[in-house]
Amino acid sequence: VYQDEVVGSLPAADAATVDxxxxxxxxxxDKSDWRFIHPRARARYLYCIAEEIERRxxxxxxxxxxxxxxxxxxxxxxxxxxxxxVFRYYAGWADKIHGTALPxxxxxxxxxxxxxxxxxxxxxxxxxPFADLAWKVAPALAAGCTVVVKSAERAPxxxxxxxxxxQSCGLPPGVLNIIAGTGEEAGSYLASHxxxxxxxxxxxTETATRVVxxxxxxxxxIGLELGGKxxxxxxxxxxxxxxxxxxxxxxxxxxGQDCGAGSRLLVDEAVRDEFVTKLLANVERRVIGDPLxxxxxxxxxxxxxxIRRVEDYVAQAQMDGGRLLCGGGRLDGERSQCFxxxxxxGVSAESPAWIEEIFGPVGIVRSFxxxxxxxxxxxxxxxxxxxxxxxxxxxxxxxxxxxxxxxxVWVNCYGWFDTTSPWGGRGASGFGKELxxxxxxxxxxxxxxxxxxx
Numbered sequence: 001v002y003q004d005e006v007v008g009s010l011p012a013a014d015a016a017t018v019d020x021x022x023x024x025x026x027x028x029x030d031k032s033d034w035r036f037i038h039p040r041a042r043a044r045y046l047y048c049i050a051e052e053i054e055r056r057x058x059x060x061x062x063x064x065x066x067x068x069x070x071x072x073x074x075x076x077x078x079x080x081x082x083x084x085x086v087f088r089y090y091a092g093w094a095d096k097i098h099g100t101a102l103p104x105x106x107x108x109x110x111x112x113x114x115x116x117x118x119x120x121x122x123x124x125x126x127x128x129p130f131a132d133l134a135w136k137v138a139p140a141l142a143a144g145c146t147v148v149v150k151s152a153e154r155a156p157x158x159x160x161x162x163x164x165x166x167q168s169c170g171l172p173p174g175v176l177n178i179i180a181g182t183g184e185e186a187g188s189y190l191a192s193h194x195x196x197x198x199x200x201x202x203x204x205t206e207t208a209t210r211v212v213x214x215x216x217x218x219x220x221x222i223g224l225e226l227g228g229k230x231x232x233x234x235x236x237x238x239x240x241x242x243x244x245x246x247x248x249x250x251x252x253x254x255x256g257q258d259c260g261a262g263s264r265l266l267v268d269e270a271v272r273d274e275f276v277t278k279l280l281a282n283v284e285r286r287v288i289g290d291p292l293x294x295x296x297x298x299x300x301x302x303x304x305x306x307i308r309r310v311e312d313y314v315a316q317a318q319m320d321g322g323r324l325l326c327g328g329g330r331l332d333g334e335r336s337q338c339f340x341x342x343x344x345x346g347v348s349a350e351s352p353a354w355i356e357e358i359f360g361p362v363g364i365v366r367s368f369x370x371x372x373x374x375x376x377x378x379x380x381x382x383x384x385x386x387x388x389x390x391x392x393x394x395x396x397x398x399x400x401x402x403x404x405x406x407x408x409v410w411v412n413c414y415g416w417f418d419t420t421s422p423w424g425g426r427g428a429s430g431f432g433k434e435l436x437x438x439x440x441x442x443x444x445x446x447x448x449x450x451x452x453x454x
Contacts (some may be wrong), residue, residue, distance in 0.1 A: 007066050010156050013181035015189050018148075021177040022195040025119045025146040028174030035116050035144035039095035046091035046141060048169035049162075053084040053134075060161055064130050067155035069300040069337070070254060071291045082419070083134035086435070089419045090142040093440050097143065108450040115445045116144035117221055118197030121190050123183075123211070124159065125202040126152035126302060127257045133159055135423075135434045136200045137176065143443035145198070149178040150187050154302055156180040183207065194218045198443065201225070202259075204357075205383075205428045223432030223442050225259070225424055227357040228385030231378035232262030232414060233400065235371065236270040238390035242412065244278035247363070248286065250388065250414040252341050255298055256361035257306075259429075260386045262414055263358060265343075266377050269367040276325065276345075276365065283326050283341050300337035301360060310339055310360030313353045317344050317364065320351035325365070349380075357383070371396055375403050385425035388414040407433075 013021070028034055034042075053060065060080045065072045070079070099113035122136040129152050140147050151159035163178045179186060183203075191199055192214040201211050202225040212222065232250045234243045250262030267275050291299035301307045307330065314328055327342030345365040347354050354364055368374045378387055378400075388410035389400040397411045407425040410416060417423065422436035433439050 008157060010160070010180040012153075013150070013179040013186040015185070017179055017181070018186055018189050018193065021148045021179050022119065022190070022193050024174040024177050025148050026195050028172060029116075029119050029146040032172060032174070034146065034172055034175055039097065039142075039144075042142060042144065043091040043094035045166075045169055045171050046087045046094065046138060049138075049165055049171075050084040050087035050091065052165040052168060053080060053087065056161065056165070057081070060130060060158055063158045063161060065291045065299075067129055067157045068127060068254070068257075068302060069291050071293075071296040071299050073294045073296070074253075079128065079131045082131045082417075085419050086131075086134040087138045090138040090440065093139075093437070094142040097440070097444065105450075108452045111449045111451070113447050113449065115447055117443050117445050118145060119195060120145045120147045120198040120200060120443065121193070121196045121220075122147055122149045123187050123190065123199065123201040123203070124149065124152045126155035127254055127259075129155040130158040130162075132202055132434075133162055135439065136202075137162070139434075139440045140198075140200075140443045141175065143440060145443050146175050147177065148190065148196070149176070150183075150190050151178060151180050153180070153182045187211075188214055191215050192217060196220050199223070200432075200434075200442070205430075208430060221442075223424075223434070224430030225432070225434060226385075226428065226430035227359070227383060228259045228261065228425065228429050229264060229355070229357050229381050229383045230260055230262050230385055230406070231264045231266055231381075231387045231404075233374050233378055233387070233389045234265070234267045234271065234275055235374070235389065235391040235393070235396055236268040237392040237396075238271070239392070239412070240271060240275050240278055243390040244275060244282050246388070246390070246414045247279055248282045248341075251343075251363035252286065252298055252361045253415060255301055255339065256310075257302060257359050258415075259357070260408070260415060261359075262388055263363050264354070264378075264381075265363050265365045266374055267365055267367055268374070269369050272365075272367050279343065280326055283343065286341055288331060288338050288340070298338070298341065298361065301339055304337070306360070307337060307339060310358060310362060313356075313358045313360070314342060314344070314362060317347045317351055317353035317362075320348040320353065322347035322351070322353065322364070327361070355381070371399065375400060379403070379405050382428040383425065384427040385429035386410070
């Protein structure tokens with residue numbers, strides 16, 4: 001299955017199909033009572049979807065592993081349960097969206113109310129295609145919006161299951177529309193469609209630029225969750241065993257195909273040797289191979305084109321002074337689509353491998369001296385998604401949290417998420433939030449009303 005075998009096919013949406021999906025969503029928003037029904041009625045649909053996701057856990061897990069090549073144990077433990085949790089979380093928010101009454105002014109009664117933003121386009125990534133589907137769809141439905149989903153062209157399978165679940169829960173026609181297709185055709189056309197009031201896009205910074213340019217003809221609200229080149233900082237007083245174990249997950253989870261990956265590993269020079277020894281020992285114990293085996297911790301990369309991209313970055317890093325500490329290429333034989341966990345050191349600060357997002361299981365070590373230099377190196381990037389610090393010092397941790405220019409900071413851990421905690425970056429990592437109440441606000445408009453007399 002993971003050697004370029006076909007496991008299924010879907011029709012690729014063209015412009016006419018996108019038009020049909022947007023028209024369906026527009027009719028459901030403008031002409032049906034979806035946005036006017038009692039919020040608890042909308043919540044019941046979301047609760048039903050959450051329960052159906054949990055009931056179909058095994059099937060969705062298998063499809064998601066086929067989709068991306070993720071180890072099935074991780075998908076079963078997090079991706080699918082998280083999607084159910086997110087639908088349940090926003091179901092709970094549906095009847096808590098309310099406005100405020102302001103002090104009267106000049107004989108006018110002033111109210112501020114919240115309304116659904118309208119028809120939303122959700123353009124999906126391929127690395128977390130089912131979990132991120134919930135992150136976008138659940139708050140939109142809770143707010144009373146309707147949605148057109150364009151599933152990731154490299155990983156469209158599991159989105160189709162959500163369509164079936166929504167139908168089985170009796171979600172009204174047109175409220176949720178899911179299409180498959182290429183980014184170049186369906187995605188670009190959807191982003192430029194004048195029938196769209198809000199775009200939520202997760203993907204690369206380069207593609208996001210095209211999404212923004214394409215939507216400039218009608219200026220919808222836009223939320224962008226983009227790439228990263230996140231620092232993971234090891235201070236001299238850190239618990240090095242915990243930090244080394246955490247760094248493995250930071251660099252190599254989802255085979256490094258993670259926008260929040262801690263791919264810039266900054267280590268205090270005083271503990272560099274000891275830390276690297278512990279890190280490489282953890283790498284040697286990592287189980288890589290068939291994603292359908294429960295013991296597997298790291299599976300293949302998404303496709304051959306992406307493998308070549310990662311190979312090119314590693315080769316460039318070595319040309320730019322990088323020394324391989326481990327890995328560096330594909331694993332042999334039947335695991336040829338698996339890329340070995342790779343750690344380099346000595347890569348030039350001008351190297352594309354140090355500056356750009358590789359999106360593969362590649363981390364680069366750089367030493368520093370003192371907290372000032374560590375913070376300077378951590379912030380020396382166009383991205384601003386996330387970062388981590390490992391230290392026993394509360395004062396050092398608080399300063400790092402205060403000065404690091406990112407959307408999420410992890411202290412003595414890495415890669416933790418919670419449904420109540422908003423996720424999103426700044427700079428080249430995008431803008432807007434997913435998850436938490438802030439994720440719901442992305443789908444709400446604020447209206448002020450001045451009322452004189454009855």
